[in-house]
Amino acid sequence: MLDLLQQLGLALRIPASFVIIxxxxxxxxxxxxxxxxxxxxxxxxxxxxxxxxxxxxxxxxRDLMLxxxxxxxxxxxxxxxxxxxxxxxxxxxxYLIRQHNTWFIFDTIGLALFNVIGxxxxxxxxxPLWTSIIMGCITGAAGGVIRDIxxxxxxxxxxxxxxxxxxxxxxxxxxxxxxxxxxxAELSALFSSFTVIVIRVLAVRYHWHxxxxxxxxx
Amino acid sequence: MLDLLQQLGLALRIPASFVIIxxxxxxxxxxxxxxxxxxxxxxxxxxxxxxxxxxxxxxxxRDLMLxxxxxxxxxxxxxxxxxxxxxxxxxxxxYLIRQHNTWFIFDTIGLALFNVIGxxxxxxxxxPLWTSIIMGCITGAAGGVIRDIxxxxxxxxxxxxxxxxxxxxxxxxxxxxxxxxxxxAELSALFSSFTVIVIRVLAVRYHWHxxxxxxxxx
Amino acid sequence: MLDLLQQLGLALRIPASFVIIxxxxxxxxxxxxxxxxxxxxxxxxxxxxxxxxxxxxxxxxRDLMLxxxxxxxxxxxxxxxxxxxxxxxxxxxxYLIRQHNTWFIFDTIGLALFNVIGxxxxxxxxxPLWTSIIMGCITGAAGGVIRDIxxxxxxxxxxxxxxxxxxxxxxxxxxxxxxxxxxxAELSALFSSFTVIVIRVLAVRYHWHxxxxxxxxx
Numbered sequence: 001m002l003d004l005l006q007q008l009g010l011a012l013r014i015p016a017s018f019v020i021i022x023x024x025x026x027x028x029x030x031x032x033x034x035x036x037x038x039x040x041x042x043x044x045x046x047x048x049x050x051x052x053x054x055x056x057x058x059x060x061x062r063d064l065m066l067x068x069x070x071x072x073x074x075x076x077x078x079x080x081x082x083x084x085x086x087x088x089x090x091x092x093x094x095y096l097i098r099q100h101n102t103w104f105i106f107d108t109i110g111l112a113l114f115n116v117i118g119x120x121x122x123x124x125x126x127x128p129l130w131t132s133i134i135m136g137c138i139t140g141a142a143g144g145v146i147r148d149i150x151x152x153x154x155x156x157x158x159x160x161x162x163x164x165x166x167x168x169x170x171x172x173x174x175x176x177x178x179x180x181x182x183x184x185a186e187l188s189a190l191f192s193s194f195t196v197i198v199i200r201v202l203a204v205r206y207h208w209h210x211x212x213x214x215x216x217x218x
Numbered sequence: 219m220l221d222l223l224q225q226l227g228l229a230l231r232i233p234a235s236f237v238i239i240x241x242x243x244x245x246x247x248x249x250x251x252x253x254x255x256x257x258x259x260x261x262x263x264x265x266x267x268x269x270x271x272x273x274x275x276x277x278x279x280r281d282l283m284l285x286x287x288x289x290x291x292x293x294x295x296x297x298x299x300x301x302x303x304x305x306x307x308x309x310x311x312x313y314l315i316r317q318h319n320t321w322f323i324f325d326t327i328g329l330a331l332f333n334v335i336g337x338x339x340x341x342x343x344x345x346p347l348w349t350s351i352i353m354g355c356i357t358g359a360a361g362g363v364i365r366d367i368x369x370x371x372x373x374x375x376x377x378x379x380x381x382x383x384x385x386x387x388x389x390x391x392x393x394x395x396x397x398x399x400x401x402x403a404e405l406s407a408l409f410s411s412f413t414v415i416v417i418r419v420l421a422v423r424y425h426w427h428x429x430x431x432x433x434x435x436x
Numbered sequence: 437m438l439d440l441l442q443q444l445g446l447a448l449r450i451p452a453s454f455v456i457i458x459x460x461x462x463x464x465x466x467x468x469x470x471x472x473x474x475x476x477x478x479x480x481x482x483x484x485x486x487x488x489x490x491x492x493x494x495x496x497x498r499d500l501m502l503x504x505x506x507x508x509x510x511x512x513x514x515x516x517x518x519x520x521x522x523x524x525x526x527x528x529x530x531y532l533i534r535q536h537n538t539w540f541i542f543d544t545i546g547l548a549l550f551n552v553i554g555x556x557x558x559x560x561x562x563x564p565l566w567t568s569i570i571m572g573c574i575t576g577a578a579g580g581v582i583r584d585i586x587x588x589x590x591x592x593x594x595x596x597x598x599x600x601x602x603x604x605x606x607x608x609x610x611x612x613x614x615x616x617x618x619x620x621a622e623l624s625a626l627f628s629s630f631t632v633i634v635i636r637v638l639a640v641r642y643h644w645h646x647x648x649x650x651x652x653x654x
Binding site for chain 1: 500501502503563564566567570581585588589590591593594595596600601645646647648649650
C-alpha cells in the first residue's frame with residue numbers, strides 16, 4: 001500500500017511522503033488512547049500501553065487472524081511513534097483541547113489509511129473480498145475497542161460514533177473500484193480513503209448516529 | 219464433525235440436515251449477545267459486533283491457539299447467521315421473552331455441538347486428549363466471556379451458570395467413549411452432546427451452581 | 437532457559453532444581469488471580485479460569501504473537517499448577533494474608549523468570565533485541581492485565597505498581613550483559629532476574645510509583 005501510494009505520489013509529482021501519513025495517524029491514535037488513560041489517572045507507563053494498544057491493536061488482531069506476526073514487532077518506528085505521542089501529551093497536555101480539531105483530522109486520515117492497509121494486506125494473502133472489508137474495519141476500529149476495555153469503559157464505537165461503519169463503507173468503495181470497475185489499487189485506495197474521511201467528518205459535524213437497538217427489557 | 223454427523227444421519231436414515239444445527243446454534247449464540255447489547259443501549263452496529271463475538275469468539279480463540287486461521291474468515295455463512303440474528307432481534311424484539319425457552323434450547327444444543335467441534339478439531343491436529351477437552355470448553359464458552367467483556371460486565375459464567383463445566387463433562391464423556399471404549403466418533407459426539415444438554419438443562423431447572431470461593435478479605 | 441539454568445546449577449554444584457522455580461512462580465501468579473476472583477465472589481470454576489489466565493495469559497499472548505502454539509497446550513504441568521493453586525486457596529483461604537510475604541516473594545521470582553523466558557524465546561526465534569524486551573515484559577505482566585479485565589477492574593499495573601517497568605529494566609540488563617558485554621546466557625539471565633527482583637522489592641518497600649499522567653480534563 002505504501003509503495004503504491006509512493007508510486008502514485010511520484011506519478012502525480014506529489015512529494016513521495018505518504019509514509020508520513022501512517023506515522024502521524026499512528027500518533028493520532030496513540031494520543032486518543034493516552035488522553036483517555038490520563039482521564040483515568042493512569043501512570044506514564046499505563047498511558048503508554050493504552051496508547052500503543054489503541055494505535056497498533058487493530059493491526060495486531062488482523063495479523064494474528066491472518067496468521068502472520070504483528071507488523072510492529074519488526075519495525076520499531078511504531079513503538080517510537082507511541083513514545084513520541086506520550087511525550088507530546090506530557091508536554092502539551094493542557095493545550096490538547098485547543099489542538100482537538102487538528103488531531104481529529106489526523107485520526108480520521110489515519111483511520112482511512114489503516115482501513116486500506118488492512119484491506120490490501122488481506123487481499124494479498126488470498127482471502128475473499130468480504131473478509132478483506134471486515135479486516136479493514138478491524139484494523140481501523142479494533143484498537144479503540146481494546147483501549148476502552150483497558151480503561152474499563154463500554155466501547156465508544158458501539159454506542160456513539162459512526163466509525164466502524166465508515167470503514168465498511170470505505171471497504172465497499174475499495175472493492176467496487178478495484179474489482180468491479182477495474183481501477184488500479186492506488187486509485188481504489190484514494191477513493192476508499194476519501195469515503196471514510198467524508199463520512200466520519202460529516203457524521204461528527206451533523207451528529208449522525210446509528211439507531212439504538214431496542215430489545216426486550218431482560 | 220459435520221461430515222461425520224451427516225454420515226450418521228444417512229446411516230440412521232435421519233435427514234442429512236445436522237449442518238442446520240450449527241447455524242441455528244450460531245444464531246442462538248448471536249441473539250444472546252445482541253440481547254445483552256440492547257440492554258446496554260448499543261446501536262445496531264455495536265449489537266452486531268457483540269453478537270458476532272459471542273457466536274464466533276470461542277472458535278476464534280481456539281483456532282488462534284491451534285495455529286490456524288479463524289474458521290469464519292473463509293465461509294461467510296457465519297457472518298450471515300449473525301446478521302439474521304440482528305434482524306430477528308430488531309423485528310421480534312418485544313417477543314423475545316416469550317421465545318425464551320426456544321432460544322435457550324437452541325443455545326444449549328449449539329453449546330453441545332460447538333464443544334464437540336472444538337474437541338474433534340483439536341484431536342485432528344494432534345494435540346493431547348486433555349488439551350482437546352479444554353479447547354472444546356473454550357469453543358463453547360469463551361464467546362460468552364468476550365461478550366461480557368465487551369458490554370463491561372463481570373463474565374456471567376464465572377459466577378452464576380453451569381455452562382463451561384457442562385462442556386468439560388461432555389469432553390470427558392467424548393474422550394471416554396472415543397479412546398477408552400473405542401466407540402466411533404459419531405457416537406462419541408452424540409453421547410457427549412447429550413451429556414452437555416442434560417447437565418445444562420438440569421442445572422437451569424434445579425438452580426444448580428458451583429460453590430462460591432471464599433478467600434481472604436483482601 | 438531452564439536447560440541453561442540447570443547446566444549453570446550443575447556447574448555451580450547447586451541442585452538442578454531450578455525448574456521448580458517456574459512451577460512455584462506459576463502457582464504464585466495463579467494464586468494472585470484466584471484471590472482477586474474470590475473477592476468478586478466468583479465460583480470455583482471462575483476462580484480457576486482467572487488463575488489460569490493470570491498464570492499463563494502473558495506467555496499465551498507472547499506465543500500467539502511469535503506465531504507458535506501456546507506453551508501450556510502440550511505440557512499439562514501448568515494446568516496442574518493452577519488446579520493446585522485453587523485447592524490451596526480453598527484449603528488455606530483464611531491463612532493467605534499471613535502467607536502474604538511468602539507469596540509476594542514467589543510472585544516476584546516468577547516475574548523475573550517469566551521475563552527471562554520471554555526474552556530468550558523471542559531472541560531464539562530471530563526477532564530484534566528491542567522486541568525481546570517487549571515480549572519479556574508481556575510474558576511477565578500481561579497475565580495480570582487479563583486477570584483485571586476478567587474481574588472487570590482497571591488494570592492494577594497501569595495505575596499503582598512498578599511491575600512492567602521492572603521487567604523492562606531486567607530486559608535492558610539482559611540485553612546489555614548478553615550482547616554488549618558478551619556474557620553467557622546463564623549469567624545474563626541471573627543478572628536480569630536480580631534486577632527485576634530488587635526493583636520490585638524496593639518499589640513495594642518504599643512505595644515507589646511512576647508519575648500520574650496529567651492530561652486535559654476531557
